[in-house]
Amino acid sequence: MGKSSKDKRDLYYRKAKEEGYRARSAFKLLQLNDQFHFLDDPNLKRVVDLCAAPGSWSQVLSRKLFEGQKDVEGRKIVAVDLQKMSPIDHVTTIQADITHPKTLNRILELFGNEKADFVCSDGAPDVTGLHDLDEYIQQQLIMSALQLTCCVLKRNGTFIAKIFRGRDIDMLYSQLGYLFDKIVCAKPRSSRGTSMEAFIVCLSYNPPQxxxxxxxxxxxxEQFFEKIPSLNGISELSIDDQSHTKAQLPSWSLEERSIAEFMSCGGLDSFDSDATYHIDADDSRQRESLDPVQSPTNPPYKEALELKRRGKLTRAI
Known part of the structure:
Protein backbone atom coordinates (compact mmCIF):
# COMPACT_ATOMS: atom_id res chain seq x y z
CA MET A 1 0.00 0.00 0.00
CA GLY A 2 2.44 2.66 -1.19
CA LYS A 3 1.79 6.27 -2.14
CA SER A 4 2.13 5.54 -5.84
CA SER A 5 -0.55 2.85 -5.88
CA LYS A 6 -3.23 3.24 -8.52
CA ASP A 7 -5.75 2.56 -5.75
CA LYS A 8 -4.87 5.68 -3.73
CA ARG A 9 -8.20 7.30 -4.67
CA ASP A 10 -10.06 4.27 -3.32
CA LEU A 11 -11.75 5.07 -0.02
CA TYR A 12 -11.10 1.60 1.41
CA TYR A 13 -7.43 1.99 0.52
CA ARG A 14 -7.25 5.19 2.57
CA LYS A 15 -9.33 3.83 5.44
CA ALA A 16 -6.98 0.86 5.68
CA LYS A 17 -4.05 3.23 6.13
CA GLU A 18 -5.91 5.33 8.69
CA GLU A 19 -6.85 2.27 10.75
CA GLY A 20 -3.43 0.64 10.50
CA TYR A 21 -4.23 -2.24 8.16
CA ARG A 22 -1.61 -3.41 5.68
CA ALA A 23 -4.12 -3.79 2.84
CA ARG A 24 -7.68 -2.80 1.97
CA SER A 25 -8.63 -6.51 1.93
CA ALA A 26 -9.01 -6.30 5.72
CA PHE A 27 -12.46 -4.78 5.17
CA LYS A 28 -13.52 -7.80 3.11
CA LEU A 29 -13.03 -10.08 6.10
CA LEU A 30 -14.67 -7.56 8.43
CA GLN A 31 -17.74 -7.32 6.21
CA LEU A 32 -17.94 -11.10 5.88
CA ASN A 33 -17.86 -11.31 9.65
CA ASP A 34 -20.62 -8.69 9.94
CA GLN A 35 -22.82 -11.09 7.97
CA PHE A 36 -21.79 -14.49 9.37
CA HIS A 37 -20.29 -13.59 12.81
CA PHE A 38 -17.72 -16.39 12.69
CA LEU A 39 -15.14 -14.26 14.54
CA ASP A 40 -17.59 -13.28 17.28
CA ASP A 41 -17.87 -16.81 18.67
CA PRO A 42 -16.48 -16.83 22.26
CA ASN A 43 -15.36 -20.44 21.72
CA LEU A 44 -13.14 -19.50 18.77
CA LYS A 45 -9.60 -20.30 19.90
CA ARG A 46 -7.46 -21.75 17.09
CA VAL A 47 -7.34 -19.97 13.72
CA VAL A 48 -5.28 -20.56 10.57
CA ASP A 49 -4.73 -17.86 7.92
CA LEU A 50 -3.44 -19.40 4.67
CA CYS A 51 -1.70 -17.39 1.94
CA ALA A 52 -1.61 -14.66 4.55
CA ALA A 53 0.92 -12.10 3.21
CA PRO A 54 1.03 -9.16 3.60
CA GLY A 55 -1.07 -9.87 6.69
CA SER A 56 -4.21 -7.72 6.68
CA TRP A 57 -6.50 -10.67 7.45
CA SER A 58 -4.15 -11.75 10.24
CA GLN A 59 -4.39 -8.22 11.64
CA VAL A 60 -8.19 -8.49 11.70
CA LEU A 61 -7.99 -11.89 13.38
CA SER A 62 -5.56 -10.57 15.99
CA ARG A 63 -7.75 -7.60 16.85
CA LYS A 64 -10.93 -9.70 16.99
CA LEU A 65 -9.51 -12.48 19.13
CA PHE A 66 -7.24 -10.52 21.46
CA GLU A 67 -7.82 -6.77 21.63
CA GLY A 68 -10.30 -5.84 24.36
CA GLN A 69 -10.99 -9.49 25.18
CA LYS A 70 -10.92 -10.68 28.79
CA ASP A 71 -10.46 -14.41 28.26
CA VAL A 72 -7.73 -15.06 25.69
CA GLU A 73 -6.26 -18.19 27.25
CA GLY A 74 -5.64 -20.91 24.71
CA ARG A 75 -6.21 -18.65 21.70
CA LYS A 76 -3.73 -19.02 18.88
CA ILE A 77 -3.44 -17.59 15.35
CA VAL A 78 -1.12 -19.15 12.77
CA ALA A 79 -0.43 -17.40 9.45
CA VAL A 80 1.18 -19.31 6.57
CA ASP A 81 2.66 -17.96 3.35
CA LEU A 82 5.56 -18.62 1.00
CA GLN A 83 6.53 -14.96 1.36
CA LYS A 84 8.12 -13.52 4.44
CA MET A 85 5.74 -11.53 6.65
CA SER A 86 6.50 -8.76 9.11
CA PRO A 87 5.49 -9.66 12.68
CA ILE A 88 1.91 -9.13 13.89
CA ASP A 89 0.87 -9.11 17.55
CA HIS A 90 -0.50 -12.47 18.74
CA VAL A 91 0.17 -14.11 15.35
CA THR A 92 2.68 -16.90 14.73
CA THR A 93 3.92 -16.73 11.13
CA ILE A 94 5.22 -19.70 9.16
CA GLN A 95 7.04 -19.18 5.87
CA ALA A 96 6.18 -22.44 4.16
CA ASP A 97 4.29 -24.26 1.42
CA ILE A 98 0.67 -25.04 2.35
CA THR A 99 0.84 -28.31 0.38
CA HIS A 100 3.77 -29.76 2.35
CA PRO A 101 3.11 -32.21 5.22
CA LYS A 102 5.72 -30.45 7.36
CA THR A 103 3.57 -27.32 7.30
CA LEU A 104 0.59 -29.28 8.61
CA ASN A 105 2.72 -30.85 11.34
CA ARG A 106 4.04 -27.44 12.36
CA ILE A 107 0.52 -25.99 12.66
CA LEU A 108 -0.73 -28.93 14.73
CA GLU A 109 2.36 -28.67 16.92
CA LEU A 110 1.61 -24.99 17.60
CA PHE A 111 -1.99 -25.94 18.43
CA GLY A 112 -0.88 -28.67 20.83
CA ASN A 113 -2.20 -31.31 18.38
CA GLU A 114 -5.67 -29.78 18.61
CA LYS A 115 -7.71 -29.05 15.48
CA ALA A 116 -8.45 -25.50 14.28
CA ASP A 117 -11.85 -23.84 14.70
CA PHE A 118 -11.52 -21.58 11.66
CA VAL A 119 -9.42 -21.58 8.47
CA CYS A 120 -9.35 -18.77 5.90
CA SER A 121 -7.49 -18.08 2.68
CA ASP A 122 -7.36 -14.80 0.77
CA GLY A 123 -4.74 -16.13 -1.62
CA ALA A 124 -4.91 -15.56 -5.37
CA PRO A 125 -2.51 -15.88 -8.31
CA ASP A 126 -1.20 -12.93 -10.28
CA VAL A 127 -4.08 -12.48 -12.70
CA THR A 128 -3.39 -12.58 -16.42
CA GLY A 129 -6.66 -11.03 -17.59
CA LEU A 130 -7.61 -14.32 -19.25
CA HIS A 131 -10.59 -15.13 -17.06
CA ASP A 132 -10.77 -18.85 -17.85
CA LEU A 133 -7.09 -19.34 -17.08
CA ASP A 134 -7.25 -17.21 -13.92
CA GLU A 135 -10.30 -19.16 -12.74
CA TYR A 136 -8.52 -22.47 -13.33
CA ILE A 137 -5.37 -21.45 -11.43
CA GLN A 138 -7.41 -19.98 -8.58
CA GLN A 139 -9.43 -23.17 -8.27
CA GLN A 140 -6.23 -25.20 -8.01
CA LEU A 141 -5.08 -22.88 -5.22
CA ILE A 142 -8.40 -23.37 -3.42
CA MET A 143 -8.05 -27.14 -3.67
CA SER A 144 -4.54 -26.95 -2.22
CA ALA A 145 -5.86 -24.88 0.68
CA LEU A 146 -8.75 -27.33 1.06
CA GLN A 147 -6.35 -30.26 1.42
CA LEU A 148 -4.65 -28.63 4.38
CA THR A 149 -7.99 -27.51 5.77
CA CYS A 150 -9.37 -31.06 5.75
CA CYS A 151 -6.40 -32.16 7.85
CA VAL A 152 -6.40 -29.31 10.36
CA LEU A 153 -10.04 -28.17 10.71
CA LYS A 154 -12.21 -29.68 13.40
CA ARG A 155 -15.70 -31.00 12.73
CA ASN A 156 -18.29 -28.17 12.53
CA GLY A 157 -15.49 -25.69 11.82
CA THR A 158 -15.62 -22.90 9.20
CA PHE A 159 -13.58 -22.44 6.02
CA ILE A 160 -13.50 -19.25 3.92
CA ALA A 161 -11.58 -18.76 0.68
CA LYS A 162 -11.39 -16.31 -2.19
CA ILE A 163 -12.85 -17.60 -5.45
CA PHE A 164 -13.10 -16.33 -9.01
CA ARG A 165 -16.65 -16.79 -10.25
CA GLY A 166 -16.83 -18.23 -13.72
CA ARG A 167 -18.54 -20.67 -15.97
CA ASP A 168 -17.90 -23.81 -13.87
CA ILE A 169 -17.99 -22.34 -10.38
CA ASP A 170 -21.13 -24.38 -9.65
CA MET A 171 -18.96 -27.51 -9.84
CA LEU A 172 -16.80 -26.14 -7.02
CA TYR A 173 -19.92 -25.42 -4.96
CA SER A 174 -21.02 -29.02 -5.40
CA GLN A 175 -17.59 -30.40 -4.50
CA LEU A 176 -17.38 -28.37 -1.31
CA GLY A 177 -20.95 -29.36 -0.48
CA TYR A 178 -19.74 -32.92 0.14
CA LEU A 179 -17.55 -31.69 2.98
CA PHE A 180 -19.58 -28.84 4.50
CA ASP A 181 -23.25 -28.61 5.53
CA LYS A 182 -23.77 -25.15 4.02
CA ILE A 183 -22.06 -23.26 1.19
CA VAL A 184 -22.61 -19.53 0.59
CA CYS A 185 -21.04 -17.30 -2.06
CA ALA A 186 -20.51 -13.85 -0.55
CA LYS A 187 -19.51 -10.56 -2.15
CA PRO A 188 -18.39 -7.83 0.29
CA ARG A 189 -19.04 -4.20 -0.60
CA SER A 190 -15.30 -3.56 -0.31
CA SER A 191 -14.73 -5.96 -3.21
CA ARG A 192 -15.02 -4.07 -6.48
CA GLY A 193 -18.04 -4.91 -8.59
CA THR A 194 -15.81 -4.99 -11.66
CA SER A 195 -13.79 -7.83 -10.11
CA MET A 196 -14.81 -11.46 -10.58
CA GLU A 197 -13.64 -12.27 -7.06
CA ALA A 198 -16.01 -13.40 -4.35
CA PHE A 199 -15.65 -15.49 -1.21
CA ILE A 200 -16.90 -19.00 -0.57
CA VAL A 201 -18.13 -19.37 3.01
CA CYS A 202 -18.19 -23.03 4.03
CA LEU A 203 -20.04 -23.64 7.29
CA SER A 204 -20.09 -26.72 9.53
CA TYR A 205 -17.28 -28.97 8.32
CA ASN A 206 -18.77 -32.46 8.14
CA PRO A 207 -16.46 -34.97 6.38
CA PRO A 208 -17.27 -38.69 6.11
CA GLN A 209 -16.77 -40.47 9.43
CA GLU A 222 -7.09 -35.90 -7.04
CA GLN A 223 -5.27 -38.67 -5.18
CA PHE A 224 -5.83 -36.88 -1.88
CA PHE A 225 -9.61 -36.95 -2.33
CA GLU A 226 -9.92 -40.26 -4.20
CA LYS A 227 -10.82 -42.20 -1.04
CA ILE A 228 -14.13 -40.32 -1.05
CA PRO A 229 -15.99 -41.91 -4.01
CA SER A 230 -18.23 -38.87 -4.53
CA LEU A 231 -15.18 -36.61 -4.79
CA ASN A 232 -13.16 -38.80 -7.15
CA GLY A 233 -11.55 -36.54 -9.73
CA ILE A 234 -12.03 -33.32 -7.73
CA SER A 235 -9.08 -31.54 -9.34
CA GLU A 236 -9.34 -32.75 -12.93
CA LEU A 237 -9.82 -29.46 -14.73
CA SER A 238 -8.44 -28.59 -18.13
CA ILE A 239 -8.68 -25.92 -20.80
CA ASP A 240 -10.50 -26.96 -23.97
CA ASP A 241 -9.78 -25.85 -27.53
CA GLN A 242 -11.99 -22.78 -27.16
CA SER A 243 -10.08 -21.64 -24.06
CA HIS A 244 -13.03 -22.40 -21.77
CA THR A 245 -12.61 -24.12 -18.44
CA LYS A 246 -14.06 -27.63 -18.71
CA ALA A 247 -14.52 -30.15 -15.91
CA GLN A 248 -13.23 -33.66 -16.59
CA LEU A 249 -15.06 -35.50 -13.84
CA PRO A 250 -16.13 -38.92 -15.16
CA SER A 251 -17.94 -39.92 -11.98
CA TRP A 252 -20.06 -36.75 -11.92
CA SER A 253 -22.96 -35.74 -14.15
CA LEU A 254 -24.14 -32.25 -14.95
CA GLU A 255 -27.14 -32.82 -12.67
CA GLU A 256 -24.80 -33.06 -9.69
CA ARG A 257 -23.80 -29.42 -9.98
CA SER A 258 -25.34 -27.05 -7.47
CA ILE A 259 -26.03 -23.35 -7.11
CA ALA A 260 -24.81 -21.78 -3.88
CA GLU A 261 -26.73 -19.04 -2.14
CA PHE A 262 -25.35 -15.64 -3.14
CA MET A 263 -25.14 -12.88 -0.56
CA SER A 264 -23.88 -9.31 -0.56
CA CYS A 265 -22.04 -8.35 2.64
CA GLY A 266 -21.47 -4.94 4.14
CA GLY A 267 -24.90 -3.38 3.88
CA LEU A 268 -26.05 -0.41 1.83
CA ASP A 269 -24.62 1.97 4.43
CA SER A 270 -21.09 0.74 3.66
CA PHE A 271 -18.86 2.59 1.22
CA ASP A 272 -19.04 1.50 -2.40
CA SER A 273 -15.61 0.38 -3.60
CA ASP A 274 -16.44 1.44 -7.18
CA ALA A 275 -17.63 4.92 -6.24
CA THR A 276 -15.68 8.17 -5.95
CA TYR A 277 -16.13 10.22 -2.78
CA HIS A 278 -15.42 13.94 -2.46
CA ILE A 279 -12.83 15.10 0.04
CA ASP A 280 -14.10 17.36 2.78
CA ALA A 281 -12.23 20.63 2.34
CA ASP A 282 -12.43 21.32 6.08
CA ASP A 283 -10.87 18.00 7.05
CA SER A 284 -7.09 18.42 6.81
CA ARG A 285 -6.57 14.74 7.62
CA GLN A 286 -8.25 13.72 4.36
CA ARG A 287 -5.85 15.90 2.39
CA GLU A 288 -2.79 14.57 4.22
CA SER A 289 -0.53 12.10 2.42
CA LEU A 290 -0.27 8.94 4.51
CA ASP A 291 2.83 6.75 4.71
CA PRO A 292 2.60 3.01 4.05
CA VAL A 293 1.48 1.00 7.07
CA GLN A 294 4.17 -1.63 6.47
CA SER A 295 7.25 -1.36 4.30
CA PRO A 296 7.79 -4.22 1.81
CA THR A 297 9.61 -7.18 3.38
CA ASN A 298 11.28 -8.20 0.13
CA PRO A 299 10.99 -5.41 -2.46
CA PRO A 300 12.26 -6.13 -5.99
CA TYR A 301 14.79 -3.32 -5.70
CA LYS A 302 16.39 -4.76 -2.54
CA GLU A 303 19.14 -6.63 -4.40
CA ALA A 304 19.95 -3.58 -6.55
CA LEU A 305 20.36 -1.39 -3.46
CA GLU A 306 22.70 -3.93 -1.90
CA LEU A 307 24.82 -4.12 -5.07
CA LYS A 308 24.98 -0.33 -5.23
CA ARG A 309 26.07 -0.13 -1.58
CA ARG A 310 28.95 -2.49 -2.33
CA GLY A 311 29.90 -0.58 -5.47
CA LYS A 312 29.04 -3.45 -7.80
CA LEU A 313 26.22 -1.70 -9.61
CA THR A 314 27.58 0.47 -12.42
CA ARG A 315 25.94 2.15 -15.38
CA ALA A 316 26.82 0.71 -18.77
CA ILE A 317 28.49 3.16 -21.14
Missing amino acids: DWEPKLDINQST
Missing part, protein backbone atom coordinates in the same frame (compact mmCIF):
# COMPACT_ATOMS: atom_id res chain seq x y z
CA ASP A 210 -14.43 -43.12 8.04
CA TRP A 211 -12.21 -40.74 6.05
CA GLU A 212 -8.79 -39.83 7.46
CA PRO A 213 -7.19 -37.14 5.25
CA LYS A 214 -3.41 -37.25 5.05
CA LEU A 215 -1.06 -34.91 3.21
CA ASP A 216 1.56 -36.50 0.99
CA ILE A 217 3.94 -34.37 -1.03
CA ASN A 218 4.06 -37.05 -3.72
CA GLN A 219 0.31 -37.24 -4.33
CA SER A 220 -1.88 -34.98 -6.42
CA THR A 221 -5.03 -33.23 -5.27
Whole structure:
Protein backbone atom coordinates (compact mmCIF):
# COMPACT_ATOMS: atom_id res chain seq x y z
CA MET A 1 0.00 0.00 0.00
CA GLY A 2 2.44 2.66 -1.19
CA LYS A 3 1.79 6.27 -2.14
CA SER A 4 2.13 5.54 -5.84
CA SER A 5 -0.55 2.85 -5.88
CA LYS A 6 -3.23 3.24 -8.52
CA ASP A 7 -5.75 2.56 -5.75
CA LYS A 8 -4.87 5.68 -3.73
CA ARG A 9 -8.20 7.30 -4.67
CA ASP A 10 -10.06 4.27 -3.32
CA LEU A 11 -11.75 5.07 -0.02
CA TYR A 12 -11.10 1.60 1.41
CA TYR A 13 -7.43 1.99 0.52
CA ARG A 14 -7.25 5.19 2.57
CA LYS A 15 -9.33 3.83 5.44
CA ALA A 16 -6.98 0.86 5.68
CA LYS A 17 -4.05 3.23 6.13
CA GLU A 18 -5.91 5.33 8.69
CA GLU A 19 -6.85 2.27 10.75
CA GLY A 20 -3.43 0.64 10.50
CA TYR A 21 -4.23 -2.24 8.16
CA ARG A 22 -1.61 -3.41 5.68
CA ALA A 23 -4.12 -3.79 2.84
CA ARG A 24 -7.68 -2.80 1.97
CA SER A 25 -8.63 -6.51 1.93
CA ALA A 26 -9.01 -6.30 5.72
CA PHE A 27 -12.46 -4.78 5.17
CA LYS A 28 -13.52 -7.80 3.11
CA LEU A 29 -13.03 -10.08 6.10
CA LEU A 30 -14.67 -7.56 8.43
CA GLN A 31 -17.74 -7.32 6.21
CA LEU A 32 -17.94 -11.10 5.88
CA ASN A 33 -17.86 -11.31 9.65
CA ASP A 34 -20.62 -8.69 9.94
CA GLN A 35 -22.82 -11.09 7.97
CA PHE A 36 -21.79 -14.49 9.37
CA HIS A 37 -20.29 -13.59 12.81
CA PHE A 38 -17.72 -16.39 12.69
CA LEU A 39 -15.14 -14.26 14.54
CA ASP A 40 -17.59 -13.28 17.28
CA ASP A 41 -17.87 -16.81 18.67
CA PRO A 42 -16.48 -16.83 22.26
CA ASN A 43 -15.36 -20.44 21.72
CA LEU A 44 -13.14 -19.50 18.77
CA LYS A 45 -9.60 -20.30 19.90
CA ARG A 46 -7.46 -21.75 17.09
CA VAL A 47 -7.34 -19.97 13.72
CA VAL A 48 -5.28 -20.56 10.57
CA ASP A 49 -4.73 -17.86 7.92
CA LEU A 50 -3.44 -19.40 4.67
CA CYS A 51 -1.70 -17.39 1.94
CA ALA A 52 -1.61 -14.66 4.55
CA ALA A 53 0.92 -12.10 3.21
CA PRO A 54 1.03 -9.16 3.60
CA GLY A 55 -1.07 -9.87 6.69
CA SER A 56 -4.21 -7.72 6.68
CA TRP A 57 -6.50 -10.67 7.45
CA SER A 58 -4.15 -11.75 10.24
CA GLN A 59 -4.39 -8.22 11.64
CA VAL A 60 -8.19 -8.49 11.70
CA LEU A 61 -7.99 -11.89 13.38
CA SER A 62 -5.56 -10.57 15.99
CA ARG A 63 -7.75 -7.60 16.85
CA LYS A 64 -10.93 -9.70 16.99
CA LEU A 65 -9.51 -12.48 19.13
CA PHE A 66 -7.24 -10.52 21.46
CA GLU A 67 -7.82 -6.77 21.63
CA GLY A 68 -10.30 -5.84 24.36
CA GLN A 69 -10.99 -9.49 25.18
CA LYS A 70 -10.92 -10.68 28.79
CA ASP A 71 -10.46 -14.41 28.26
CA VAL A 72 -7.73 -15.06 25.69
CA GLU A 73 -6.26 -18.19 27.25
CA GLY A 74 -5.64 -20.91 24.71
CA ARG A 75 -6.21 -18.65 21.70
CA LYS A 76 -3.73 -19.02 18.88
CA ILE A 77 -3.44 -17.59 15.35
CA VAL A 78 -1.12 -19.15 12.77
CA ALA A 79 -0.43 -17.40 9.45
CA VAL A 80 1.18 -19.31 6.57
CA ASP A 81 2.66 -17.96 3.35
CA LEU A 82 5.56 -18.62 1.00
CA GLN A 83 6.53 -14.96 1.36
CA LYS A 84 8.12 -13.52 4.44
CA MET A 85 5.74 -11.53 6.65
CA SER A 86 6.50 -8.76 9.11
CA PRO A 87 5.49 -9.66 12.68
CA ILE A 88 1.91 -9.13 13.89
CA ASP A 89 0.87 -9.11 17.55
CA HIS A 90 -0.50 -12.47 18.74
CA VAL A 91 0.17 -14.11 15.35
CA THR A 92 2.68 -16.90 14.73
CA THR A 93 3.92 -16.73 11.13
CA ILE A 94 5.22 -19.70 9.16
CA GLN A 95 7.04 -19.18 5.87
CA ALA A 96 6.18 -22.44 4.16
CA ASP A 97 4.29 -24.26 1.42
CA ILE A 98 0.67 -25.04 2.35
CA THR A 99 0.84 -28.31 0.38
CA HIS A 100 3.77 -29.76 2.35
CA PRO A 101 3.11 -32.21 5.22
CA LYS A 102 5.72 -30.45 7.36
CA THR A 103 3.57 -27.32 7.30
CA LEU A 104 0.59 -29.28 8.61
CA ASN A 105 2.72 -30.85 11.34
CA ARG A 106 4.04 -27.44 12.36
CA ILE A 107 0.52 -25.99 12.66
CA LEU A 108 -0.73 -28.93 14.73
CA GLU A 109 2.36 -28.67 16.92
CA LEU A 110 1.61 -24.99 17.60
CA PHE A 111 -1.99 -25.94 18.43
CA GLY A 112 -0.88 -28.67 20.83
CA ASN A 113 -2.20 -31.31 18.38
CA GLU A 114 -5.67 -29.78 18.61
CA LYS A 115 -7.71 -29.05 15.48
CA ALA A 116 -8.45 -25.50 14.28
CA ASP A 117 -11.85 -23.84 14.70
CA PHE A 118 -11.52 -21.58 11.66
CA VAL A 119 -9.42 -21.58 8.47
CA CYS A 120 -9.35 -18.77 5.90
CA SER A 121 -7.49 -18.08 2.68
CA ASP A 122 -7.36 -14.80 0.77
CA GLY A 123 -4.74 -16.13 -1.62
CA ALA A 124 -4.91 -15.56 -5.37
CA PRO A 125 -2.51 -15.88 -8.31
CA ASP A 126 -1.20 -12.93 -10.28
CA VAL A 127 -4.08 -12.48 -12.70
CA THR A 128 -3.39 -12.58 -16.42
CA GLY A 129 -6.66 -11.03 -17.59
CA LEU A 130 -7.61 -14.32 -19.25
CA HIS A 131 -10.59 -15.13 -17.06
CA ASP A 132 -10.77 -18.85 -17.85
CA LEU A 133 -7.09 -19.34 -17.08
CA ASP A 134 -7.25 -17.21 -13.92
CA GLU A 135 -10.30 -19.16 -12.74
CA TYR A 136 -8.52 -22.47 -13.33
CA ILE A 137 -5.37 -21.45 -11.43
CA GLN A 138 -7.41 -19.98 -8.58
CA GLN A 139 -9.43 -23.17 -8.27
CA GLN A 140 -6.23 -25.20 -8.01
CA LEU A 141 -5.08 -22.88 -5.22
CA ILE A 142 -8.40 -23.37 -3.42
CA MET A 143 -8.05 -27.14 -3.67
CA SER A 144 -4.54 -26.95 -2.22
CA ALA A 145 -5.86 -24.88 0.68
CA LEU A 146 -8.75 -27.33 1.06
CA GLN A 147 -6.35 -30.26 1.42
CA LEU A 148 -4.65 -28.63 4.38
CA THR A 149 -7.99 -27.51 5.77
CA CYS A 150 -9.37 -31.06 5.75
CA CYS A 151 -6.40 -32.16 7.85
CA VAL A 152 -6.40 -29.31 10.36
CA LEU A 153 -10.04 -28.17 10.71
CA LYS A 154 -12.21 -29.68 13.40
CA ARG A 155 -15.70 -31.00 12.73
CA ASN A 156 -18.29 -28.17 12.53
CA GLY A 157 -15.49 -25.69 11.82
CA THR A 158 -15.62 -22.90 9.20
CA PHE A 159 -13.58 -22.44 6.02
CA ILE A 160 -13.50 -19.25 3.92
CA ALA A 161 -11.58 -18.76 0.68
CA LYS A 162 -11.39 -16.31 -2.19
CA ILE A 163 -12.85 -17.60 -5.45
CA PHE A 164 -13.10 -16.33 -9.01
CA ARG A 165 -16.65 -16.79 -10.25
CA GLY A 166 -16.83 -18.23 -13.72
CA ARG A 167 -18.54 -20.67 -15.97
CA ASP A 168 -17.90 -23.81 -13.87
CA ILE A 169 -17.99 -22.34 -10.38
CA ASP A 170 -21.13 -24.38 -9.65
CA MET A 171 -18.96 -27.51 -9.84
CA LEU A 172 -16.80 -26.14 -7.02
CA TYR A 173 -19.92 -25.42 -4.96
CA SER A 174 -21.02 -29.02 -5.40
CA GLN A 175 -17.59 -30.40 -4.50
CA LEU A 176 -17.38 -28.37 -1.31
CA GLY A 177 -20.95 -29.36 -0.48
CA TYR A 178 -19.74 -32.92 0.14
CA LEU A 179 -17.55 -31.69 2.98
CA PHE A 180 -19.58 -28.84 4.50
CA ASP A 181 -23.25 -28.61 5.53
CA LYS A 182 -23.77 -25.15 4.02
CA ILE A 183 -22.06 -23.26 1.19
CA VAL A 184 -22.61 -19.53 0.59
CA CYS A 185 -21.04 -17.30 -2.06
CA ALA A 186 -20.51 -13.85 -0.55
CA LYS A 187 -19.51 -10.56 -2.15
CA PRO A 188 -18.39 -7.83 0.29
CA ARG A 189 -19.04 -4.20 -0.60
CA SER A 190 -15.30 -3.56 -0.31
CA SER A 191 -14.73 -5.96 -3.21
CA ARG A 192 -15.02 -4.07 -6.48
CA GLY A 193 -18.04 -4.91 -8.59
CA THR A 194 -15.81 -4.99 -11.66
CA SER A 195 -13.79 -7.83 -10.11
CA MET A 196 -14.81 -11.46 -10.58
CA GLU A 197 -13.64 -12.27 -7.06
CA ALA A 198 -16.01 -13.40 -4.35
CA PHE A 199 -15.65 -15.49 -1.21
CA ILE A 200 -16.90 -19.00 -0.57
CA VAL A 201 -18.13 -19.37 3.01
CA CYS A 202 -18.19 -23.03 4.03
CA LEU A 203 -20.04 -23.64 7.29
CA SER A 204 -20.09 -26.72 9.53
CA TYR A 205 -17.28 -28.97 8.32
CA ASN A 206 -18.77 -32.46 8.14
CA PRO A 207 -16.46 -34.97 6.38
CA PRO A 208 -17.27 -38.69 6.11
CA GLN A 209 -16.77 -40.47 9.43
CA ASP A 210 -14.43 -43.12 8.04
CA TRP A 211 -12.21 -40.74 6.05
CA GLU A 212 -8.79 -39.83 7.46
CA PRO A 213 -7.19 -37.14 5.25
CA LYS A 214 -3.41 -37.25 5.05
CA LEU A 215 -1.06 -34.91 3.21
CA ASP A 216 1.56 -36.50 0.99
CA ILE A 217 3.94 -34.37 -1.03
CA ASN A 218 4.06 -37.05 -3.72
CA GLN A 219 0.31 -37.24 -4.33
CA SER A 220 -1.88 -34.98 -6.42
CA THR A 221 -5.03 -33.23 -5.27
CA GLU A 222 -7.09 -35.90 -7.04
CA GLN A 223 -5.27 -38.67 -5.18
CA PHE A 224 -5.83 -36.88 -1.88
CA PHE A 225 -9.61 -36.95 -2.33
CA GLU A 226 -9.92 -40.26 -4.20
CA LYS A 227 -10.82 -42.20 -1.04
CA ILE A 228 -14.13 -40.32 -1.05
CA PRO A 229 -15.99 -41.91 -4.01
CA SER A 230 -18.23 -38.87 -4.53
CA LEU A 231 -15.18 -36.61 -4.79
CA ASN A 232 -13.16 -38.80 -7.15
CA GLY A 233 -11.55 -36.54 -9.73
CA ILE A 234 -12.03 -33.32 -7.73
CA SER A 235 -9.08 -31.54 -9.34
CA GLU A 236 -9.34 -32.75 -12.93
CA LEU A 237 -9.82 -29.46 -14.73
CA SER A 238 -8.44 -28.59 -18.13
CA ILE A 239 -8.68 -25.92 -20.80
CA ASP A 240 -10.50 -26.96 -23.97
CA ASP A 241 -9.78 -25.85 -27.53
CA GLN A 242 -11.99 -22.78 -27.16
CA SER A 243 -10.08 -21.64 -24.06
CA HIS A 244 -13.03 -22.40 -21.77
CA THR A 245 -12.61 -24.12 -18.44
CA LYS A 246 -14.06 -27.63 -18.71
CA ALA A 247 -14.52 -30.15 -15.91
CA GLN A 248 -13.23 -33.66 -16.59
CA LEU A 249 -15.06 -35.50 -13.84
CA PRO A 250 -16.13 -38.92 -15.16
CA SER A 251 -17.94 -39.92 -11.98
CA TRP A 252 -20.06 -36.75 -11.92
CA SER A 253 -22.96 -35.74 -14.15
CA LEU A 254 -24.14 -32.25 -14.95
CA GLU A 255 -27.14 -32.82 -12.67
CA GLU A 256 -24.80 -33.06 -9.69
CA ARG A 257 -23.80 -29.42 -9.98
CA SER A 258 -25.34 -27.05 -7.47
CA ILE A 259 -26.03 -23.35 -7.11
CA ALA A 260 -24.81 -21.78 -3.88
CA GLU A 261 -26.73 -19.04 -2.14
CA PHE A 262 -25.35 -15.64 -3.14
CA MET A 263 -25.14 -12.88 -0.56
CA SER A 264 -23.88 -9.31 -0.56
CA CYS A 265 -22.04 -8.35 2.64
CA GLY A 266 -21.47 -4.94 4.14
CA GLY A 267 -24.90 -3.38 3.88
CA LEU A 268 -26.05 -0.41 1.83
CA ASP A 269 -24.62 1.97 4.43
CA SER A 270 -21.09 0.74 3.66
CA PHE A 271 -18.86 2.59 1.22
CA ASP A 272 -19.04 1.50 -2.40
CA SER A 273 -15.61 0.38 -3.60
CA ASP A 274 -16.44 1.44 -7.18
CA ALA A 275 -17.63 4.92 -6.24
CA THR A 276 -15.68 8.17 -5.95
CA TYR A 277 -16.13 10.22 -2.78
CA HIS A 278 -15.42 13.94 -2.46
CA ILE A 279 -12.83 15.10 0.04
CA ASP A 280 -14.10 17.36 2.78
CA ALA A 281 -12.23 20.63 2.34
CA ASP A 282 -12.43 21.32 6.08
CA ASP A 283 -10.87 18.00 7.05
CA SER A 284 -7.09 18.42 6.81
CA ARG A 285 -6.57 14.74 7.62
CA GLN A 286 -8.25 13.72 4.36
CA ARG A 287 -5.85 15.90 2.39
CA GLU A 288 -2.79 14.57 4.22
CA SER A 289 -0.53 12.10 2.42
CA LEU A 290 -0.27 8.94 4.51
CA ASP A 291 2.83 6.75 4.71
CA PRO A 292 2.60 3.01 4.05
CA VAL A 293 1.48 1.00 7.07
CA GLN A 294 4.17 -1.63 6.47
CA SER A 295 7.25 -1.36 4.30
CA PRO A 296 7.79 -4.22 1.81
CA THR A 297 9.61 -7.18 3.38
CA ASN A 298 11.28 -8.20 0.13
CA PRO A 299 10.99 -5.41 -2.46
CA PRO A 300 12.26 -6.13 -5.99
CA TYR A 301 14.79 -3.32 -5.70
CA LYS A 302 16.39 -4.76 -2.54
CA GLU A 303 19.14 -6.63 -4.40
CA ALA A 304 19.95 -3.58 -6.55
CA LEU A 305 20.36 -1.39 -3.46
CA GLU A 306 22.70 -3.93 -1.90
CA LEU A 307 24.82 -4.12 -5.07
CA LYS A 308 24.98 -0.33 -5.23
CA ARG A 309 26.07 -0.13 -1.58
CA ARG A 310 28.95 -2.49 -2.33
CA GLY A 311 29.90 -0.58 -5.47
CA LYS A 312 29.04 -3.45 -7.80
CA LEU A 313 26.22 -1.70 -9.61
CA THR A 314 27.58 0.47 -12.42
CA ARG A 315 25.94 2.15 -15.38
CA ALA A 316 26.82 0.71 -18.77
CA ILE A 317 28.49 3.16 -21.14
